[in-house]
Amino acid sequence: MNKQFLALGIEGSANKIGIGVVTKDGSILSNPRRTYITPPGTGFVPKETAQHHRNKILEVLDEALKIANVTLDDISLICYTKGPGMAGPLSIGATVARTLSLLYRIPIVGVNHCVAHIEMGRLATQCQNPAVLYVSGGNTQVIAYSKNRYRVFGETIDIAVGNCLDRFARLVNISNDPAPGYNIEQLAKKGKNYILDTPYVVKGMDMSFSGLLTFVEDVVNTHPQVKLPEVEGNDRAKRKSKQTKHVRKWINPIPQDLTTEDLCFTLQETIFAMLTEVTERAMSHCESTDVIIVGGVGCNERLQEMVSIMVKDRGGKIGAMDERYCIDNGAMIAYTGILEYFSNGPTNFKDTYVTQRFRTDEVYVGWRND
The missing domain is CATH 3.30.420.40 (ATPase, nucleotide binding domain)
Known part of the structure; x- marks a missing residue:
């Protein structure tokens, strides 16, 4: 046998x-x-x-x-x-x-x-030759297969999307259990009072998230109501906590009743719009009809929704997975x-x-x- x-x-x-x-x-x-x-x-x-x-x-x-x-x-x-x-x-x-x-x-x-x-x-979604949006803590890439290689058509030029979300979560004391990105997603569902005019940086096929993160840091430093209370006895968090000495002045005024939920909503909508834009451009270049979203951030239902709308408008289909894979x-x-x-x-x-x-x-x- x-x-x-x-x-x-x-x-x-x-x-x-x-x-x-x-x-x-x-x-x-x-x-x-x-x-x-x-x-x-x-x-x-x-x-x-x-x-x-x-x-x-x-x-x-x-x-x-x-x-x-x-x-x-x-x-x-x-x-x-x-x-x-x-x-x-x-x-x-x-x-x-x-x-x-x-x-x-x-x-x-x-x-x-x-x-x-x-x-x-590819295994879980049964999409055989899709464009790939790969979003995780350490990586952000838009990928397509060609001649025995997975070719990178666009990527972050500074920090990865997951790293951006994680650093924001640390900034406002959002829990890491089960994951900071998941908790940001849940708060964002409640925060639709405001969407701030934030930096939006797409350079050709590449993206940048560091300017957006700097903007959010300044908002938190000037609007302390958006920062959640620190956990009692969390000495490590206190040691890591930093305040910028010089707060930049942004053109658009920030609402004084801005909430943590509003800031989570703004962050997600801006980042995911950038990812969707570059993914659509890659699809057009590769003449691909299907997209799969992989990596830990790919679990986010709002990201799946935004990419799905774009893909359906192009007559294609999206392969999305849950947290198992x-x-x-x-x-x-x-x-x-x-x-x-x-x-x-x-x-x-x-x-x-x-x-x-x-x-x-x-x-x-x-x-x-x-």
């Missing part, structure tokens, strides 16, 4: 450690994860995040195997996130992957995190590892390192010939 081909994928590039077990045909047998959550007003730093992953990874591994009802002896391929991401957290997943590969003599594949998001999006997870690493393995073979063990910078368009996509 032939053994079923199973891949085990380990993802730990940021504040989530996840492990998934996936079959050769893309059936997901298990996909548990744990998230490192910091107090309001703070972000996650590499050293502490790596410690979280170190403490949780064997627990998640055990859970993934139990849910899939398999043992490590049943695994045919070990896959791990090679990059991009934070070096400390990445190294935890890579170390465990290398150890399992050596102990059980299982081939190993290092996977590009961004490409894994794309392939999971948009947010970083081990299954996407396992599935993409399978594609790479049967296309390019295993990764040479001496090359099973991690890298913080690993461009989407560096990967040879040998499993696609369309």
Whole structure:
């Protein structure tokens, strides 16, 4: 009897450690994860995040195997996130992957995190050749496939959209549980009294979010009512708190009754309009009818709605996913590892390192010939 081909994928590039077990045909047998959550007003730093992953990874591994009802002896391929991401957290997943590969003599594949998001999006939505809007904490790119590469047609020229949202959440003390972006989304649904005239920066196919963030910082510093109370005893948040000494004067006056909800609404509407504009331009250039949204920010229902309206006006369809597959997870690493393995073979063990910078368009996509 032939053994079923199973891949085990380990993802730990940021504040989530996840492990998934996936079959050769893309059936997901298990996909548990744990998230490192910091107090309001703070972000996650590499050293502490790596410690979280170190403490949780064997627990998640055990859970993934139990849910899939398999043992490590049943695994045919070990896959791990090679990059991009934070070096400390990445190294935890890579170390465990290398150890399992050596102990059980299982081939190993290092996977590009961004490409894994794309392939999971194609699998989950069944959109075969879409334009891709990739939005996460560390990445913002508009991507399309051409000649065995995922080509980047537009991207952020400073900070990623998820990083912008996270920094805003820290500024006004929005909770990080379950995620700052999710909590901003919920507050934005209540904030439709005002939409401020904010910086809107699209340069050709690229976007900039730092000016928008600076604008919001000034609004918060001059309108303290939009800042939520700090959690009692949150010393770390107090140490990180900063006030700008020189507040810039903006042309349009800010309403004195502005609320946190209004500011969340403004931030989302502005950012998502920029993303939608560039995505539409990429669709036109690539003559694509379909779009998929991948990455953690892709869970946002308002972003999905705005892109969906644009895509439908062009006679296409949108492939949107929920938090199971948009947010970083081990299954996407396992599935993409399978594609790479049967296309390019295993990764040479001496090359099973991690890298913080690993461009989407560096990967040879040998499993696609369309």
